[in-house]
Amino acid sequence: MGKALIIGAGGVASVAIHKCCQNPDVFEEICIASRTLEKCEEIKNKLAGSRTKIHTAQLDADYTEEVINLIKSFKPDIVMNLALPYQDLTIMDACLATGVDYLDTANYEPPDVAKFEYKWQWAYREKFAQAGLTALLGSGFDPGVTGVFCAYAQKHYFDEIHSIDIVDANAGDHGYPFATNFNPEINIREITANGRYFENGSWVETAPLSVKKVYDLPEIGPKSIYLMYHEELESLAIHIKGIKRIRFWMTFSDNYLNHLHVLENVGMTSIEPIEFEGRQIIPLQFLKAILPDPASLGPRTKGKTNIGCIMQGIKDGKPRTYYVYNVCDHQECYAEVGSQAISYTTGVPAMIGAMLMLKGLWKKPGVFNVEEFDPDPFMEALNKCGLPWQESFLPTLLD
Numbered sequence: 547m548g549k550a551l552i553i554g555a556g557g558v559a560s561v562a563i564h565k566c567c568q569n570p571d572v573f574e575e576i577c578i579a580s581r582t583l584e585k586c587e588e589i590k591n592k593l594a595g596s597r598t599k600i601h602t603a604q605l606d607a608d609y610t611e612e613v614i615n616l617i618k619s620f621k622p623d624i625v626m627n628l629a630l631p632y633q634d635l636t637i638m639d640a641c642l643a644t645g646v647d648y649l650d651t652a653n654y655e656p657p658d659v660a661k662f663e664y665k666w667q668w669a670y671r672e673k674f675a676q677a678g679l680t681a682l683l684g685s686g687f688d689p690g691v692t693g694v695f696c697a698y699a700q701k702h703y704f705d706e707i708h709s710i711d712i713v714d715a716n717a718g719d720h721g722y723p724f725a726t727n728f729n730p731e732i733n734i735r736e737i738t739a740n741g742r743y744f745e746n747g748s749w750v751e752t753a754p755l756s757v758k759k760v761y762d763l764p765e766i767g768p769k770s771i772y773l774m775y776h777e778e779l780e781s782l783a784i785h786i787k788g789i790k791r792i793r794f795w796m797t798f799s800d801n802y803l804n805h806l807h808v809l810e811n812v813g814m815t816s817i818e819p820i821e822f823e824g825r826q827i828i829p830l831q832f833l834k835a836i837l838p839d840p841a842s843l844g845p846r847t848k849g850k851t852n853i854g855c856i857m858q859g860i861k862d863g864k865p866r867t868y869y870v871y872n873v874c875d876h877q878e879c880y881a882e883v884g885s886q887a888i889s890y891t892t893g894v895p896a897m898i899g900a901m902l903m904l905k906g907l908w909k910k911p912g913v914f915n916v917e918e919f920d921p922d923p924f925m926e927a928l929n930k931c932g933l934p935w936q937e938s939f940l941p942t943l944l945d
């Protein structure tokens with residue numbers, strides 16, 4: 547059916563590539579490209595024998611010209627940006643210059659300001675619309691599946707959704723005293739930022755990780771959850787009809803938070819450059835270099851994740867509650883694709899988004915978040931592609 551250029555060869559890309567190869571009728575040819583060619587080759591070698599034809603290329607996606615040249619030589623139907631948020635705009639520019647559809651899993655962030663906002667990418671709406679191209683933003687789990695869950699609830703179960711609580715729980719244990727489950731730099735920038743939620747038309751800020759509750763999650767049990775800002779809140783606050791409050795919660799163990807606080811207190815999570823032995827270094831990038839590579843956590847991580855959306859609203863004039871979630875087992879993911887559940891829960895929806903775009907089911911000119919498309923084919927694909935979801939109409943609500 548089509549050709550995909552996949553930029554990035556980390557944890558998320560590796561899963562997405564495995565999943566593309568499980569759907570060779572859709573992904574006939576792929577090209578894996580990152581700055582380190584060996585990482586691309588390593589993934590290709592693991593998938594030797596796949597019906598999907600795999601190419602590799604060295605690419606620094608910080609440079610639009612390099613991306614344009616690779617697109618011109620490989621001629622993909624879609625570019626899947628599974629590198630880092632810093633490359634979003636250079637890759638979108640290259641897609642516009644060459645007339646190719648675009649997908650990513652995280653919104654653009656300037657390298658020198660820890661700020662998660664869609665404004666930079668939404669500013670491309672007109673250009674993509676005029677070029678007749680589709681850009682699908684945030685097709686991971688959160689953002690991604692969480693937006694699809696909300697769109698599905700809105701389509702089938704509610705006239706108006708009044709509150710949404712997105713709860714992202716990871717009860718996995720990798721046995722290290724401290725490690726992050728995905729790119730440590732991106733992860734720590736996200737966690738050390740102020741919390742923020744949307745209520746009655748405006749945003750309320752909270753100090754980092756200062757709002758805590760305990761929630762009893764299906765298949766995982768009671769966990770401490772902390773209010774955080776997460777990028778899908780920005781788009782869902784706009785796209786979900788009648789929404790009054792939307793919040794995002796994530797689980798952290800006491801051990802994880804103790805380590806994080808110490809690292810913060812000594813300045814290791816800072817993104818301000820410092821002078822060290824005659825050269826400038828960024829403490830957080832140095833920390834990333836000494837922490838375990840998230841890809842190495844796969845074989846060690848045991849336990850499950852549970853990510854879902856708890857909603858309240860009205861249907862036919864009556865109050866209604868709804869909870870839709872996915873439970874994913876770290877070891878089952880590792881057995882299937884050689885990665886833990888965090889990369890798995892992001893890589894699978896990236897593949898599904900690209901598949902729907904290649905099939906023409908999720909295709910319209912412009913720049914869109916996942917909740918702006920019909921959720922049904924995505925929900926169906928989640929059940930078929932390794933992320934089955936469950937629903938309940940009597941969840942415990944968060945006050």
Ligand code: NDP
Nearest residue numbers: 554555556557558581582607629652686687688689728729
């Ligand atoms: P990794 O750090 O494991 O992988 C990043 C990859 O990008 C590496 O292969 C790296 O390889 C490549 N890369 C970095 N810079 C460039 C560049 N300039 N040009 C080309 N390639 C580059 O990260 P993850 O796989 O964990 O995360 C990937 C993305 O997924 C991130 O944007 C992250 O924010 C997002 N994510 C989204 C989630 C969601 O649910 N929506 C959840 C988790 C992650 P090399 O250095 O060799 O170039």
